[in-house]
Amino acid sequence: MPVPNDPATTAHDAEIARRKRSALRLGAAVLVLYFGLRLLLVGTDLLDGVVGGIAVGWYLALAETLLAMSLAVVYCRRADRRESAAATAGADR
C-alpha cells in the first residue's frame, strides 16, 4: 500500500506529474498543428497551389501523417525505455 510522504510514493507521484504534463503538452501541440493546418486550408489561400501535378495540401497531408507516425514511434521508444529502467531499478532495490 502506498504510504504518504514515503520517498518511493513521493517519487512515484513526481513521475506521474511529469508523465501527465508531458502527455498533455504533446497532445496540445498535436492538436495545434492538426487544427492549424485545417484552418489555413479552409480560411486562407496560403497553402493553395500545385507542385509536380499534386496539390500542396496533399504533400502536407503526407507530412502530417508521417509526423504523427514518427511522434508515435519516439513516444513508444521513450516509454519502453522508461519502463525498463524503472523495472531494473525496482529489481535492484
Place this chain on the structure above:
Amino acid sequence: MSGGALPIAIVGALVLVTVGLTVRAARRTATPQDHYVAGGAVPGWQNALALAGDQISAASFLGVVGAVALGGFNAFFLAIGFTTAYLLALVLVAEPLRNLGRFTLADAIATRFEGRGVRAAVAVATLVISTIYMVLQFVGAGLIAQLLLGIDFVVAVVVMGTLMTLYTFLGGMVATTYIQIFKSVLLLTMIGVLLVVVISRTGGNPVGPMTQAYDRFGEAVMSTDRSDLTANVNNLSLGVSLALGVMGLPHVLVRFLTVRDARAARTSARGAMWIFTAFFLSLPIFGYAALNEVGRDRILADSPVGNLAGPRLAEVAGGEVLFALVAGVTIATILAVLAGLAIAASGAAAHDLYTNVLRRGDVDPRRQLRVSRIAGIVIAVVAILLAVGARDVNVAFLANVAFGTAASTTMPALLLTIYWRRFNRTGVLFAIWGGLATALTCVALGPDVLGEDAAVFPLSIPAIVSVPAGFAFAALGTWIGRRDPAAAGADYDEIARRAFPVPGAPVADPERGSAAVGAS
C-alpha cells in the same frame, strides 16, 4: 456489375473462414473476461491488427475513394486525420485506460467514480454510439450487397445481423479479435494488389493517377473549394470529430483492455497507426485513379456520393476477379466491424446496466455471460430494425453523428477522469448527459434531418459545437458538485498511481487485494 457468381462465391468463402474462426474461438470463451476482453491476453501485434480492423471500415474505403473521385482535394478533410487521432489516443488514453479498465469503458471511469448513476450514464452513451455505428454499418452493408452482389437490402442486413450475432454469441471478443485480424490482413492485401494494378497503368509511378488527373481536369481537382462558409465550418467540425471522436468510441477503447500490459497497449496503437498510414495514404491515389479510369458520370450514375468508385476502379483496372475480391473483402470488413461493435454494446448492456446498475454486482459469472449473449441478440435485432428503417439515410452522416457523439460524451468524461484532479461525479454526469443532449439536438435540428431550408442548426456535423459543450457541461457539473463530499469519488492520487504505474512502486489495487506492486 451486380450479382456475379464470383463475388458471391468469394463472400461465401470468407464467411466460412470467419465461422471457422468463431468455432475455434468458442473453445477459448468460458468466462466473462474471455467474452468481453479475450482474457486480457491478446499480444500487442495481434491487437494492432484488430485495432486497425475496428477503424478501417468499408465506409472508409468506399467513402473516401468516392469523395476524392468526385470532390478532388476537398476530400482531404475526410481522408486525412486518423493517424493523428490515434496518436492522441496513444499519448493521452491508451495506457491509463488499460490500467484502470476491466471489461468496459464504464469500468475505467467507475474506478474513480463508482456508483450506479455514472455507470448507467456511460453505458447509455456507449449503447447510443455503438447502435448508431452499427446501423450505419448495416445500411452500408445492405446497399453494397444489393449493388455489388444483387442481394436484396433487407435480406443482406438480416444475414449480416445473424452472422454478427453468431460471432459474438459463440466466440465473444476472442472470435471478434480473430476475425478483425483476418479482415485487416485481407484488406491490406486487397489494397496492395489494387495499388500495384492501378499504378502499373501509369508507368509504375505511385502518384501517377494524381498527376494524370491534374493534367486532364486541371486545378479544380487539386484545390480547396472555399466558396461556401457552411461547408468550410463543416470541414472544421469534421476535423474535431475525427481527431477527438476516436478517444471516445467504446468499441475502439475496449481494444486497449484486451492486452496484457501498458507496453502491449502502446504496441497496439503504434502498429495500428502504421496500418492506417498505409491504408489512408493509398485512398487519394485510388480516388484520382477512379476519376481518370471510371469517369465522373459513371461514378455518379452508380451513387450520388460516389460510394462505388472503388469497386468500379477494381473492375476497370483488374477485371471481374479483382472486382470480386474487392466486393468480398468489403463485405467481410463490415462483418468484422459489426462484431466489434456488438461486443462493446453487449458489454455495456450486460456488465454495466444489468450486473452493476440493476443487480448491484450480485451476479455470478455464468449468469453474466448468459445475459451478455442475450443482450447481444437483443441489440442485433434493434439495430437490424433501425437499419431497415434507415436504408435511405446518408451513411456518411451517420458516421459523423457517431464520432461527434463520442467526442462530446465519453471522450471528455474519460479524459477528465484521468487528468483532472478536481473533476467529480456530478461533472461526469453533466458531461455525458449534457454532451449527449447537445450532440443529438444539433443533429435533430440539422439539415440532414429537417432538410437544408428548414434546418435550425446549419451544420451536418455537430462536433464543433457539441465537443466544447461537453467540456463546458463537465466544468459546470464539477463546479456545482464541488462541495458535495459524495461527489468527490476515490482519492485522485491513488487513481493516478494506478493509471500511471511505475514498475516496482506500490499501488493500491482493489482488483488484486489492498496492495499491489505497479507493473506496467
